[in-house]
Amino acid sequence: MTELAQQQCEACRADAPLVSDEELPELLRQIPDWTPITRDGILQLERVFKFRNFKQALAFTNRVGAIAEEAGHHPALLTEWGKVTVTWWSHEAKGLHKNDFIMAARTDQQLEAE
Numbered sequence: 562m563t564e565l566a567q568q569q570c571e572a573c574r575a576d577a578p579l580v581s582d583e584e585l586p587e588l589l590r591q592i593p594d595w596t597p598i599t600r601d602g603i604l605q606l607e608r609v610f611k612f613r614n615f616k617q618a619l620a621f622t623n624r625v626g627a628i629a630e631e632a633g634h635h636p637a638l639l640t641e642w643g644k645v646t647v648t649w650w651s652h653e654a655k656g657l658h659k660n661d662f663i664m665a666a667r668t669d670q671q672l673e674a675e
């Protein structure tokens with residue numbers, strides 16, 4: 562279990578502090594399989610997970626959905642045959658909050674639950 566995954570998520574707020582340019586590299590180092598991407602001018606974290614079939618992809622999607630509901634923080638999930646694309650960002654704050662890194666680390670743990 563990574564240290565990030567054990568930390569508590571804060572509630573999503575419009576005035577939530579975004580991760581600074583100085584903090585970004587260290588946080589990214591802790592979730593090496595995630596790629597920072599800018600979409601519609603908003604920085605996001607994305608990872609594609611591969612599976613053997615649609616059923617496994619859907620089961621993983623549901624596990625990620627469950628941890629999102631638990632945390633009150635929600636990703637974009639694209640479920641395809643053998644593949645799930647997970648994207649985290651803070652909608653209200655319009656960028657990356659530390660919560661998104663915590664949730665990315667927790668998402669990785671759902672793979673181990675396979």
Ligand SMILES: C[C@H](O)[C@H](O)[C@H]1CNC2=NC(N)=NC(=O)C2=N1
Nearest residue numbers: 573633634635650651652653654
């Ligand atoms: C009221 C509720 O907590 C908010 O709408 C939450 C829901 N889930 C959320 N998820 C994400 N990723 N960003 C948000 O700003 C957000 N806001």
